[in-house]
Amino acid sequence: MADHEKQNPDCSAPILVSRRELIKGVIAAGAVSSASYLFRAQNVWAQTSAPGAVERLVTLNVNGQQRRVDVMKQETLQHTLRYKLGLTGTKLGCDRSECGACTVLVDDIPHYSCSILTHTVRGKNITTIEGLASPEGKLHPVQQGVIDEQGFQCAFCMSGFIMATVGYLKTNPSPTRAELAHGISGNLCRCQDYDKILNAMMKGAENLRKVTHV
């Protein structure tokens, strides 16, 4: 996996932890998961011959990069992203599809990554918060909207809200405030900064229209 890390500078460049540490971390995580798989080997009794049997080593398309990952059968996408691919911008808030902090795009559709198996999204295009800005660091118009309006407070819900908004705007690029609220209603903010969040997301929609309609 270390190699993949090096090949893919896209994966979150952390602020405090050096890239080196991060890579070690990811190796550790990877190693751990495969190790623990061995421990549990006995009670895993598949006839891998059966139709639909699942291989553990899968290729995922994340933020436009092909990533080879060793994935447990019961592993959720959130876990793979955060612990195997080092994409910690996706947050885990409730792990029960009740808060939206873990929202990512699967083929441009917002999903709770805590509640979908990684094996279910094989071969689909996954986009996380880390995949929005351009490689040169130019922010996505919706991210820019947050900057423009000083949206959000603690921001633990932010990446989920942004991904939900980006996904929703693909189906309705010029929503009313009410429509947008409905479109991103699957996300919870405990700072309850909804009013300012809606300001930011409406600004984001406006920013997006500007770039797409130019």
Place this chain on the structure above:
Amino acid sequence: MGLIQWATSPWGREVPIHIAFGLVWVAIVCGALFLIAHAIYVAYWAKSPEAASGATVGASRQLVAGIPERVPRHSFGARLFHGVMALAMLALLFTAFLPKMGVRFAWVTWHWIAGIVLTVSVIYHLFHATFWLDFWSIWPDREDMEDASRRVRRALGMAAPAPRKFAKYPLENKLYHLAILCAGLAVIGTGLLMMNRVQTPFFTRNPYIFGFSDMTWGWTYVLHGFAGVVLVALIIAHIYFAVRPEKLFITHSMIYGWMDREKYLEHYDPHRWRVGEAASESGSPGGSKSRVPV
């Protein structure tokens, strides 16, 4: 497969909740095996009771003469009880176990209604048997025990005096009644408690009544279940005996209330089961006080 189903209580403790319902199959198989075994035994090994001839000797002529053509055996009340009880029992067993065997229907209401009927009929029976029937006639007595040991010893080819003829109820009959009694009281007792956990007109539903713990309730259900499967086996045996040719005259008497004088003299000891005018003379504790139904 364990005998009991366990679950984790709200407080995280392992508590029993039911018997393993597979046990009903065990009961059915046991019942079936028993009747097959018994049928074979009777067909090939059982000796005709040579006691038959000997034991009436000593029965005073006038005692025998006093025996009516139709020997009254079961009063109308007794037969009514038996019928009602039997129906209730069958209803209970079917409503209890058919759903467990995959036959889906709303069974609970029928089950507790049948349960109430059974309970009432049993209470009636207790009073009736205590005050109108010969209460002791169904309980094994000393002579039953002696005869039983005599039979066993003779069956083993050892020397033993001939067993006497039966009183009103043969020992097997008495033991069976005893078993039914225990199992029946168990299901009734636990069943009445359990009715507090379902919606009935009788109680406001309260699963926490009597301050029973989850453990106590669990064992209540388990006991109910065990008694239930035991009853399945017992009922199978009962029906089997009821239809055996050599016992049909008893079944007949449970339907019509009387049996032929011949059958009576053939199988029973007039001293131990007194009928007719004879009945009116001295009522020894063992003596029957049964009357001809009016």
Place this chain on the structure above:
Amino acid sequence: MSDAKNATKNGPATKYKLIGKNYVTPDLYAKVTGRSKYAEDYRADGMLFCKLLLSPMPHARVRKIDASAALAMPGVKGILTADELPPPADSINDNGTVILANKRGDRGLTMEPLYQGDPILAVAAVDEVTAADAIEKIKLDLEPLPFVVDPLVSLRPNGPNARLDGNVWVRGQQPPPQPGRPPAVVPPEVTTLKWTDADFAEYNEGKLPMGKATDEWTVGDLDAGFKNAALVLDETFVTPNSSHQTLETRTAMAYWQNGKVFVHTGTQSTSQTVPAIARWLGISPDDVVFISEYTGGGFGSKITGAITLIIPALLAKKCNAPVMMRISREEENFIGRGRPSLHGRMKVGFSKEGRITALDMFVVCDNGPYDQVGDAASCGRIVSLLYQPEAMRFRYTTVLTNTPPRSPQSSPGGMQGIALMEPVIAKAARKLGVDQVTIRHLNAPEGKAKFGPLINGKQQYVTSAFIKEALERGSEMFKWDERKNQPKRSGTTARGVGVSSSCYVGGSIGFDALCIIKPDGKLYIQSGIGNLGTESLIDVHRVAAEFIGVPWEKCEITWGSSAKNLPWACPSGGSQTTHAMTRAAHAVAMDAIKKLQMIAAHDLGGKPDDYEVANERVFRKGGGAGMSLAQAAKRAIQLGGIYDGHELPKDINKFTAASATALAGQGLLAVAKDTYPRDGVTHSYVATFAEVEVDLETGQYKITDFLAYADVGTVIHPRALGGQILGRSTLGIGHAIGQKWVYDQHYGLPVAKRFHHTKPPTILDIPQKMDWAAVGIPDPETPIGARGIGEPPVGGGCAAILNALSDALGDEIFRRAPVTADVILASLEAGRPMQEPLTAHI
């Protein structure tokens, strides 16, 4: 009105360059790109994961733990039980007062669990699946003990006690004072309090029983007050328990490196969490490195992190590897703290104009099993301030229950007190035919308003209060007078408007600030504040930049790690930060200016006072010789001593001193403690207005409009302020429309454990556009005039909705909060309040 609103939003534009202006906070870019790292985002080589075993019972004693099967599993590295925890240790606060440890406090793990979910042990393994599987293999032998989840049940004559040694908190015995040291702060004691059947006589009528209370104070002549009253109301009301439910749970990761423990977790104070960790682990603060750049919400539940962080710390030591403890949402509902419910009974006398002549208030607080919460006590103080009763008696009892531990939650006690009182005020106004705004205006505090109990014969008073202005401007902006007369019913819809006064403590004093002007001419500011997203972490330092005259682009803020030499700051709780830290920032700016003037005078002659600082220069007043800040910084290094931090003022906190020493010699180092005088206790105020529409056939209602008009003194950062005012208002709204705990009293267990049970408001439960504004009158008792705003809006948010509902539906609908569709429909159907009034956790 809108122009007035803009004026205040943007602050007194002429006066400041930075203060009162919107800007982009420097932490925002990392947040929008997902690079901001919260505790669970850190990884370390060979990191283990731990899982907790929580008590399944509400109260039990652990007889035996059999972990053999778990420890035998491959991949399981270790187990930690309560026996291995360090004993509770005393602490010493800033002014040297010893705070004695509470031996009944929460210690993280326990052998006598006091609520379902109380952690008993933790298992560390190579991954979470293994750790969780291991937990399932552990056999616990628990002896059930008496339990109670309803405070009133515990107060019954034969009611059970939540703890073996009693059911209520009372003041602890003060030990003999030691000479030369301030008297120690003693923990409260637990005792048993039972009321009589006679006390409970009114229970079934829905009136709160008023047996013997553990605490009581009286101000003024109550009897006279009631005698002069034109109207006397006697009302019972109950507020809900509600979990803080920060979106980031109290996840923590820890590891040890050459004798120091490194801890990652969320906190409301970077600097003050260090001594807390040291105390909990029984080690020296010098051996603690605490990293917390971003925190996913606190609301009072993470003031200095959470004691459970010692679990990964101790396991890391035991297993000699980094340990990550991810706290699940269900675990967070247990250990994540909550706001205590208050049962209140208010006997209130009103003059015919609506002035409160007497208030007799009785409160029962559902404390949970551990450390005492101050909600009941602060409830009394806030109510006495907000409504200025001519006479007031306040009695309260804090009852222990076998429910999750409570802690302060935004406006602790204040929110409940306001929610208890506001429906009574609204009802009185209706009965007296007085306008709702008028009656609040009439009773509102003004100037140095007095409040609370007599302390050495005197009441405390506030620094200032401009809530009357907030009520006036707010009602105008909300068009109150128009709206209150609008038709209330049409078809199956009812409409109502509500107003509420609200206030809470708005600031503390006496903290430090630290910054350096380096030879590159930039201003480097160290911030010891926690990063909760209120942005006060950054905002307050704009004051330093403003006064030193450095453009914001040339300011670098450092925060988020105790390894980065941060000053001693207040915890971001109780709305202290904006007030406390703008004072410190102002003080450090003055220190910087003084040092710049001295350097200039030293090099260019004359007296320091001849020089002024502006436009990144220090120069002779009226122009002439001077030097740039960059040059001054170089000189400071050459001069050393007080100029570059090698000599430090005596009065600063030792934590600050250590940081300053580490930074000495890099430039002109300014460091100062806030020693500005303050006459009074700082409070902030909000006037809140709301409109609701109720569907009379379903009981569902929607909030159609909302305005919060705040008196927070000088506005520092409008957009952040707006976020706080509306965000905290909505937290309050949550208590009115749905948030609660639900318990099954037979087992003493919670059945509401999920968001769809406990009901934090969603984006569709509030108006799509909410409004806010600020009065903008500076507080006279602080240099910048700025006060805090975190807490004050909460009570108003809750009460404005309750009042709008009773305006729409009348007084016969609800007797407690929250007010949900089922309550409204059932009461409408029956024509009387159908809520069970006093049963806890329904």
Place this chain on the structure above:
Amino acid sequence: MAVIHDVMPAFELFQPPTIDDALRLLGQYRADAWAMAGGLDTFDWLKDRIKRPKVVVDLSQINELRGIREQNGGVEIGATTTLTEVVRHPLIREKFSILSTGAEAAASPQIRNQGTIGGNVSQDTRCWYYRAGWPCYRAGGNTCFADTPTAINREHAILGADRCVAVNPSDSAPCLIALDAKFVIRTPKGERVVNAEDYFIGPGIDITRMNILQPGDLLTAIRIPADWAGAQFYFEKVRDRNVWDFPLMNVASAMFVTSGKIDRIRIAVNAAAAHPLRLAAVEDAVRGKEPNAATGEMAGKLAIQGARPLRFNAYKIPLMRNLVKRAIGGVEKPAWA
């Protein structure tokens, strides 16, 4: 065994490409197997470690189970078609809009993007005692914790309770009953088509299941006949929060009015009982009457006959009465709206 409600334990995962493969796997592993569509109900059980299947059969890769097809005037909806696809589909919006409305009222956008129509109708009850893993009747135990002197049961049943007082939480189910939909089921014995209302069962019949699916069975499609296309529809859901929350109650009706009189009508209510209730008696009573307030009143009163409240859910009786009233008599909008 200590209890922990976190981290999915290991299981064997199959992602069969066809229905036949899925049925084969389900038949092979029987009680050990768990069929998963969107997974949103499934993951709660697995993450809480309460239900412990050894094998999970993920239906997400079976294309024949997805999609919406026109079918002689009506539509056939594959069982694993997501709620969002149902909500957005032009044909459904045009002819059977009540289903779009009902499906859109469920849960949250992300859940609708993943949750399937088959899953929504087949989901388990949300009784909080049962979902917490308490050993109740529905969990195979011997009591109902939600109907006791201390139980908190504001969300529970007022009708059709038999020991268990849980309710069915589906928002789309009553709509499908109102549309007289047919559910297509594949069993080891072959295909079987049942009426929507017959798909659901109460605790009296099987206290551990919400529908007629036996282990090894699979709901493959839902067929909506043309009969009710373009009818006069009414759907309303009453809930606490406007996102995520399950219904306190919902109502769905389809009605044809000719010359001012109700000609044909189907009406169903959910979250009042353990299965969605089709109100046949109400349908009979209002047929031939004018769809006005008076008829609504009458229908509402008729609908709640036999309702039995628990300690905290008495409000559901007037709620059901009023929802049925509205479905037939309509709603009065406020003058200021």
